[in-house]
Amino acid sequence: MDIQNEQEERITAELAEEQKRADRVTNHIRTKIEELEDRLGEKREDVVEIRREFWDDVTVNFEDSAEAAETAASLKQQAEVLFEREHSHRHARMQLNTLRKLEQTPYFGRIDFKEDGEADAEAVYLGVGSLLDESGGHYLIYDWRSPISSLYYDYSPGPAQYRAPAGTIRGEMTLKRQFVIRNGRIRSMFDTGVTIGDELLQELLGRHSDAQMKGIVATIQREQNAIIRNERAKLLIVQGAAGSGKTSAALQRVAYLLYRYRDSLTADQIVLFSPNPMFNSYVATVLPELGEENMQQTTYQQYLEHRLGRSFDLEDPFTQMEYTLGASDDPDYEARMASIRFKSDLLFMNAIERYAASLGDKGLKFKPIRFRGRVLVAAETMEEKFYELDRSSSIPNRLKQLAEWLLKELTRLAKLERNKSWVEEEIELLDKEEYIRAYNELSRKNGYHEDSFNDFEREKRILSTMVVTEKFKKLRRRAKLLRFLDVPAMYRQLFAAAEPDAGFPAEWTGICRLTIAKLESGAMFYEDATPYLYLKELLEGFHTNTKVRHVFVDEAQDYSAFQFHYLKRIFPFAKMTVLGDLNQAIFAHAEYRDSFEMLKGLYGEEATETVALERSYRSTRPIVEFTSRMIAGGERIIPFNREGEKPSLTAAGGRTERLRLIAERLRELEAEGFRSIAVICKTAEESREAHSLLQEEGAAVRLVEKETATFGQGTVVIPSYLAKGLEFDAVIIYNASSSVYGKENERKLFYTACTRAMHELHIYYEDRPTPLLPPPGRNR
Numbered sequence: 001m002d003i004q005n006e007q008e009e010r011i012t013a014e015l016a017e018e019q020k021r022a023d024r025v026t027n028h029i030r031t032k033i034e035e036l037e038d039r040l041g042e043k044r045e046d047v048v049e050i051r052r053e054f055w056d057d058v059t060v061n062f063e064d065s066a067e068a069a070e071t072a073a074s075l076k077q078q079a080e081v082l083f084e085r086e087h088s089h090r091h092a093r094m095q096l097n098t099l100r101k102l103e104q105t106p107y108f109g110r111i112d113f114k115e116d117g118e119a120d121a122e123a124v125y126l127g128v129g130s131l132l133d134e135s136g137g138h139y140l141i142y143d144w145r146s147p148i149s150s151l152y153y154d155y156s157p158g159p160a161q162y163r164a165p166a167g168t169i170r171g172e173m174t175l176k177r178q179f180v181i182r183n184g185r186i187r188s189m190f191d192t193g194v195t196i197g198d199e200l201l202q203e204l205l206g207r208h209s210d211a212q213m214k215g216i217v218a219t220i221q222r223e224q225n226a227i228i229r230n231e232r233a234k235l236l237i238v239q240g241a242a243g244s245g246k247t248s249a250a251l252q253r254v255a256y257l258l259y260r261y262r263d264s265l266t267a268d269q270i271v272l273f274s275p276n277p278m279f280n281s282y283v284a285t286v287l288p289e290l291g292e293e294n295m296q297q298t299t300y301q302q303y304l305e306h307r308l309g310r311s312f313d314l315e316d317p318f319t320q321m322e323y324t325l326g327a328s329d330d331p332d333y334e335a336r337m338a339s340i341r342f343k344s345d346l347l348f349m350n351a352i353e354r355y356a357a358s359l360g361d362k363g364l365k366f367k368p369i370r371f372r373g374r375v376l377v378a379a380e381t382m383e384e385k386f387y388e389l390d391r392s393s394s395i396p397n398r399l400k401q402l403a404e405w406l407l408k409e410l411t412r413l414a415k416l417e418r419n420k421s422w423v424e425e426e427i428e429l430l431d432k433e434e435y436i437r438a439y440n441e442l443s444r445k446n447g448y449h450e451d452s453f454n455d456f457e458r459e460k461r462i463l464s465t466m467v468v469t470e471k472f473k474k475l476r477r478r479a480k481l482l483r484f485l486d487v488p489a490m491y492r493q494l495f496a497a498a499e500p501d502a503g504f505p506a507e508w509t510g511i512c513r514l515t516i517a518k519l520e521s522g523a524m525f526y527e528d529a530t531p532y533l534y535l536k537e538l539l540e541g542f543h544t545n546t547k548v549r550h551v552f553v554d555e556a557q558d559y560s561a562f563q564f565h566y567l568k569r570i571f572p573f574a575k576m577t578v579l580g581d582l583n584q585a586i587f588a589h590a591e592y593r594d595s596f597e598m599l600k601g602l603y604g605e606e607a608t609e610t611v612a613l614e615r616s617y618r619s620t621r622p623i624v625e626f627t628s629r630m631i632a633g634g635e636r637i638i639p640f641n642r643e644g645e646k647p648s649l650t651a652a653g654g655r656t657e658r659l660r661l662i663a664e665r666l667r668e669l670e671a672e673g674f675r676s677i678a679v680i681c682k683t684a685e686e687s688r689e690a691h692s693l694l695q696e697e698g699a700a701v702r703l704v705e706k707e708t709a710t711f712g713q714g715t716v717v718i719p720s721y722l723a724k725g726l727e728f729d730a731v732i733i734y735n736a737s738s739s740v741y742g743k744e745n746e747r748k749l750f751y752t753a754c755t756r757a758m759h760e761l762h763i764y765y766e767d768r769p770t771p772l773l774p775p776p777g778r779n780r
């Protein structure tokens, strides 16, 4: 027998052996599924039963306080039983969910590891969940997040080590094998060397994209694994090239943390800040696919809206972006741009801190408390009271004391109010239910005799108290919420100072004029939202969220230093993972930043770790080679070796021809089977134009706007800044003429647009192409 035959035979025998094992494991999984389904049926009945009998099993008695307490205890006990059962029901359901996944693909990898001092190597199989054998003493599958599994991601065969709870375990990896298993059948199997499955990665990355982001557990790379498993850093900064797997690593990290801290951490203690609502839908399936619940997802804008939306008509970041991209002939443009930059700077944050501190001595502004057109408590009275309070106490503390005083004052004023004629009028307008309520109260307090004069007086008193109390409720609530503080006026005041502080920009006067005009119209620029909230919270006390333990900020390059400081304050107990690419910094406040250095001060160097991801997985080699030549430092980006067509650059004789060519291209791409195609435009306005003109050309295209909430398949027309973080099989740059992308500060936007392409990139222009295109050069 020659060597080749011998080798083939060996591989066939090994494959048969592995399939036998896979069958055994799959059978075991099936048995577990059946058992769990039965148990789950019982559990569900259990919960339904408890719910039904909830009220039968508690003794409801509110007659006297002792019995009421007993009732409460009984209720609490029942609720606890129910909670416990529901919890275990949910747990069992999640387990079943994982088992069903394992039934299809029990594992994707195997390593044989011989621990130092042990005689034999153990075969460790990795899957999306762990599974014990019948005896319960041996793992048939190890969860990919278990300590030993990290060997798979970190080492090639040879000496290897991993960190276990008991310490570092050293040994030797004697085998590293990858599987593709579908429906329990091994489709392919290969032993790997240095990196995890170039073949498998090739296969995965070469596929057409879905509407949803994919999980990457089977092919996590070593440097990504370091991000996923980092437990030390309070602040983990990931600077990664476009398509290097930042978002993917972030999501796998969430799954890892939920596993690692499963006894103490729940999905609702993790928050992901994403760039836009559509992105949420794009990543929504990754964690459930891994058998985990999704973390909380939000956008910074949603948070701002939640805090400020009722007080101001708040501009969103995309409107700001449209302005910066399109309004350069506006006479206020320079001032506005300076305003955007300055208000995101720590210099401004410090100025606000100084200002807030000075308000402890003088200058706090109050709003009078008005009632029925009259001033009940004058602003001056509040000011006087405030500054009489002990000055060594913080402003928030003093405001709390002031609120307490105000509440007492309101109680006193309410008493005086009762005899006013408006109260009598209101009493006459009371409806029957309210009368009955008053009557009940009266009879409860004292015996009630319908015909006694005294009772009539008492009734009137009760009714008038009721009316006044009701009307004062709102005032009391406002007092508790410190609404008597005039934060808008104080924020405005910042821009009324004639002399700018040292270091303020030359355009300060223009900035002041624009800001004040905007605020006076009841609106607020996006760049004012964070500083405004910061000032408000310095005065009132921070609205902190102490529940959240991990904050993830994706597309971190779009956040200002100021915003990061703010986030840190509102999540005081959270670790932060920020992921970004400075080459994709598309907001005016961030475009000149050349590192995440400014973040180091946030938690201190000691508590901060930085990881760089330089290999780009999304796009084919020709696309990465093309796009990386558009940016400074692009030579550091390493393309993953996947071949494909070179990006095309097409000149059109005019708009009509450009549209015809694009529509033709769309038809070709669709015919080739590409499932997600994006026509990327610069702005929303250009997108609307492209959408309607392409439809006229007979193309089936969907328009994506900032409100679009779901990311689907098919062909979309999308503004560049909304395509952030997303990817498409093929990308068409709608108009890359120099008249559209003509300015140097649009480079990162153009780069972001081009790097969305996985397999094909086609660029169209008229007259002259944008100077942002890479200089002609040889590919690496």
Ligand SMILES: Nc1ncnc2c1ncn2[C@@H]1O[C@H](COP(=O)(O)OP(=O)(O)OP(=O)(O)O)[C@@H](O)[C@H]1O
Pocket (backbone or CB within 6 Å): 201, 204, 205, 214, 215, 216, 219, 220, 221, 224, 240, 241, 242, 243, 244, 245, 246, 247, 248, 249, 581, 584, 617, 618, 724, 725, 726, 727, 755
């Ligand atoms: N280890 C991996 N195995 C398989 N696919 C991967 C891996 N890492 C990244 N990818 C794929 O590469 C593509 C880009 O990943 P992702 O969107 O996470 O990158 P990103 O760094 O967030 O990109 P960008 O900054 O450009 O938005 C995705 O299709 C992802 O599935």
